[in-house]
Amino acid sequence: MAEPRGLFIVFEGGDGVGKTTQLALLAEHLRRAGHEVVVTREPGDTPAGAVIRRLLLDPATGDLDPRAEALLYAADKAQHLAQVVRPALERGAMVVCDRYVDSMLAYQGAGRVLDVAEVAAIADWATRGLHPDLTVLLDLDPALAVGQIADKDRLEDAGDEFHLRVRQGFLALAGADPDRYLVLAARDTRERIAARVAEAVAARQAAVSVAPGRLAP
Numbered sequence: 001m002a003e004p005r006g007l008f009i010v011f012e013g014g015d016g017v018g019k020t021t022q023l024a025l026l027a028e029h030l031r032r033a034g035h036e037v038v039v040t041r042e043p044g045d046t047p048a049g050a051v052i053r054r055l056l057l058d059p060a061t062g063d064l065d066p067r068a069e070a071l072l073y074a075a076d077k078a079q080h081l082a083q084v085v086r087p088a089l090e091r092g093a094m095v096v097c098d099r100y101v102d103s104m105l106a107y108q109g110a111g112r113v114l115d116v117a118e119v120a121a122i123a124d125w126a127t128r129g130l131h132p133d134l135t136v137l138l139d140l141d142p143a144l145a146v147g148q149i150a151d152k153d154r155l156e157d158a159g160d161e162f163h164l165r166v167r168q169g170f171l172a173l174a175g176a177d178p179d180r181y182l183v184l185a186a187r188d189t190r191e192r193i194a195a196r197v198a199e200a201v202a203a204r205q206a207a208v209s210v211a212p213g214r215l216a217p
């Protein structure tokens, strides 16, 4: 297998906290620095994933059993890693991903009250244990973030307590592994957040320039 040189950077956080905004700013910054950048998202960035995403977000799907929901996310991840993320990292690209395993743990674990460790085991199996080099968690009171969305999809419409549990779920994950996370207050300005992210990515690049076995098996 080719020596992995790319970095896997993930943006996490609740709905409407600015993930996509920051993802685009980081991608632009990295491209200006001469990197190949692959911008991707979960769920949905493969042909099979797009079908899974529609099923998950469509209000017409109605109630999904939490385990069925978790398995659909896991299926999307397995396909996404195999088709998009691993090939890009193997050729040295910077992969910048809008949501990853933590969203599954926060939404299907903390949010849906499944056992987080069980969900983590399924996610680990689906992703063959590939962890991001850096996860940027944009943290914001869900009353502010979700409240601004007029036209809610099935998950956004899941209720205040659900979104509070999701926020706590994200913060617990970051707290358990502080070296891999950059937690930022999403209410800060776009520019200040982008600058902090760029700094953290540069530090990570210096630290993880060559990490044998990172993409194994």
Ligand SMILES: Nc1ncnc2c1ncn2[C@@H]1O[C@H](COP(=O)(O)OP(=O)(O)OP(=O)(O)O)[C@@H](O)[C@H]1O
Residues within 6 Å of the ligand: 013, 014, 015, 016, 017, 018, 019, 020, 021, 022, 186, 187, 188, 189, 190, 193
């Ligand atoms: N730092 C910021 N300050 C104020 N507004 C912001 C900031 N960052 C993003 N926004 C605005 O907030 C809204 C949501 O941002 P964005 O779509 O990037 O969030 P998201 O986390 O990707 O949302 P979703 O979960 O719906 O995908 C957009 O209108 C965006 O322009």
Ligand SMILES: [Mg+2]
Residues within 6 Å of the ligand: 019, 020, 021, 098
């Ligand atoms: Mg978004």
